[in-house]
Amino acid sequence: MGEIDFLGATMLQLLGGVPLTVGLTLGSVAAGAVLALLLALLRANSRPGALFVSAYVFVFRGTPLLLQIFFIYYGTGQFAFVRASILWPALREPWCCALLALALNDAAYASEILRGGFAAVPRGAVEAGRAAGMSRLLLLRRIVLPLAIRQALPAYGNELIAMVKSTSLASLITLMEVTGIAYAIISQTYRAIEVFLCAGVIYLALNFALTRAVAALETRLGPA
Amino acid sequence: MNSPFVLLGFGPNGWGASLVAGAAMTLAVSAAAYIVGLALGGLAAWARIAGPPPARRAVGLYTTVFRGIPELLVIYLVYFGGSEALTALGHLFGGSGFIGLDGFLAGTLAVGLVAGAYQTEALRGGFLAIPRGEIEAARAVGMNRLLLLRRVIAPRALRFALPGMGNVWQQVLKESALISVTGLSELMRAVNVASDSTRLPFDFGIAGFFLYLVLTSLSGGVFRTAERSLARHERAS
Numbered sequence: 001m002g003e004i005d006f007l008g009a010t011m012l013q014l015l016g017g018v019p020l021t022v023g024l025t026l027g028s029v030a031a032g033a034v035l036a037l038l039l040a041l042l043r044a045n046s047r048p049g050a051l052f053v054s055a056y057v058f059v060f061r062g063t064p065l066l067l068q069i070f071f072i073y074y075g076t077g078q079f080a081f082v083r084a085s086i087l088w089p090a091l092r093e094p095w096c097c098a099l100l101a102l103a104l105n106d107a108a109y110a111s112e113i114l115r116g117g118f119a120a121v122p123r124g125a126v127e128a129g130r131a132a133g134m135s136r137l138l139l140l141r142r143i144v145l146p147l148a149i150r151q152a153l154p155a156y157g158n159e160l161i162a163m164v165k166s167t168s169l170a171s172l173i174t175l176m177e178v179t180g181i182a183y184a185i186i187s188q189t190y191r192a193i194e195v196f197l198c199a200g201v202i203y204l205a206l207n208f209a210l211t212r213a214v215a216a217l218e219t220r221l222g223p224a
Numbered sequence: 225m226n227s228p229f230v231l232l233g234f235g236p237n238g239w240g241a242s243l244v245a246g247a248a249m250t251l252a253v254s255a256a257a258y259i260v261g262l263a264l265g266g267l268a269a270w271a272r273i274a275g276p277p278p279a280r281r282a283v284g285l286y287t288t289v290f291r292g293i294p295e296l297l298v299i300y301l302v303y304f305g306g307s308e309a310l311t312a313l314g315h316l317f318g319g320s321g322f323i324g325l326d327g328f329l330a331g332t333l334a335v336g337l338v339a340g341a342y343q344t345e346a347l348r349g350g351f352l353a354i355p356r357g358e359i360e361a362a363r364a365v366g367m368n369r370l371l372l373l374r375r376v377i378a379p380r381a382l383r384f385a386l387p388g389m390g391n392v393w394q395q396v397l398k399e400s401a402l403i404s405v406t407g408l409s410e411l412m413r414a415v416n417v418a419s420d421s422t423r424l425p426f427d428f429g430i431a432g433f434f435l436y437l438v439l440t441s442l443s444g445g446v447f448r449t450a451e452r453s454l455a456r457h458e459r460a461s
Contacts, residue, residue: 058437058441059433059437062394062436062437062440062441063398063432063433063436063437063440064398064399064400064401064402064412064436065398065401066401066402066404066412067401067412067415067429067432067433067436070415070416070419070425070429071425071426071429071432071433074419074425074429075419075425075426075429076426077425078423078424078425078426078427079426161291161292165292165293165294165295166294167294168294168295168296168297169294169296169402171296172296172405179294179296179297179300182297182300183300186300186304187304190304190308191308192300192301192303192304192305192308193301193305193308196297196298196300196301196305199293199297200289200293200297203292203293203294203297204288204289204292204293207292208292
């Protein structure tokens with residue numbers, strides 16, 4: 001097969017993995033964001049909660065994501081009671097395990113980013129909201145969250161890119177996203193450089209689109 | 225069934241020795257990759273700050289590409305691409321058959337290549353954080369370029385870059401787990417082998433978490449000590 005033909009065929013095959021890569025990213029980032037918000041609120045509001053959150057962040061940021069994925073996929077199946085539980089159909093699926101591990105991992109990083117955002121909210125803004133008679137929830141919704149999110153957005157953009165890259169580890173528990181397909185093609189053809197080039201272009205395009213979207217959101221939300 | 229003490233111990237039925245050896249290998253391959261990354265990052269940051277425009281563009285391309293592509297893919301590129309190149313080179317010298325690249329070497333190069341891209345940004349940030357007045361003052365008292373670099377730029381840039389450099393180290397340590405795909409028996413692979421042989425992936429997963437946390441927190445402490453020591457002349461803020 002000619003060089004150009006090979007590149008074209010490889011590109012087409014790899015593009016078939018894009019929906020899975022994007023799906024894993026969006027799913028885990030959405031779940032991770034909700035979890036991160038809960039963790040950040042827990043940390044800010046109770047002493048034992050803060051202790052739990054810092055332990056959670058310590059473990060998930062201090063160990064490799066690959067170990068976390070393997071632990072959820074293989075480790076949980078060791079026990080008969082897990083295999084008998086209603087959770088087993090989900091924990092048996094590599095897709096669910098990858099999503100769960102990615103979301104838990106993302107939540108640890110994102111909650112720290114959000115904490116930085118909370119810390120940057122000016123006290124005067126909160127006091128003004130209270131003086132105007134806002135309830136805690138309204139204060140959070142109208143004052144604290146918009147300011148904190150705007151402040152945290154640049155760091156969160158980096159975390160999103162890290163998540164796109166992290167979805168590649170799902171290929172090690174049999175999911176055929178872009179990196180999984182790339183590995184399969186390399187082991188069939190032994191043309192690592194060409195395959196890397198094609199897969200690299202796909203990841204760079206995804207990350208470029210993401211960077212632009214975050215930048216557009218930053219402009220929309222106004223200066224930090 | 226064996227108790228955890230036997231399983232994780234150092235006896236004939238224990239996996240303790242192989243896990244500790246794995247942790248040592250993780251530390252060794254991470255250190256090697258970090259040194260490669262530091263050398264690459266230092267050169268690239270220098271080219272980015274003081275090089276001609278084409279060199280700056282090349283560095284920009286390098287950091288964009290290797291910070292935007294999954295590490296696993298880079299490991300595949302270096303491991304399989306390197307073996308491909310070695311085999312071709314072997315044929316050139318009349319050899320036949322397949323020559324594989326060593327997992328340690330491939331992992332070091334791949335992780336080092338990625339770390340270098342992040343290190344470039346950390347070092348450049350450190351340089352840019354030096355107050356211009358300090359460099360001007362050094363020039364005004366007549367320091368030549370080398371003395372300026374040794375006495376002012378290097379120590380001050382290091383002081384500002386150190387937190388970022390510590391982050392790169394943590395990242396390298398965790399990414400080294402991906403080198404297990406080459407078959408190198410570092411900690412992740414030791415955990416997998418023990419899990420498969422004993423069918424106790426939960427127990428050995430926990431042991432893996434524990435050992436990685438020991439590695440990341442101990443080495444994090446080293447970086448924090450270094451930061452304090454470099455900042456010791458500064459006013460407390």
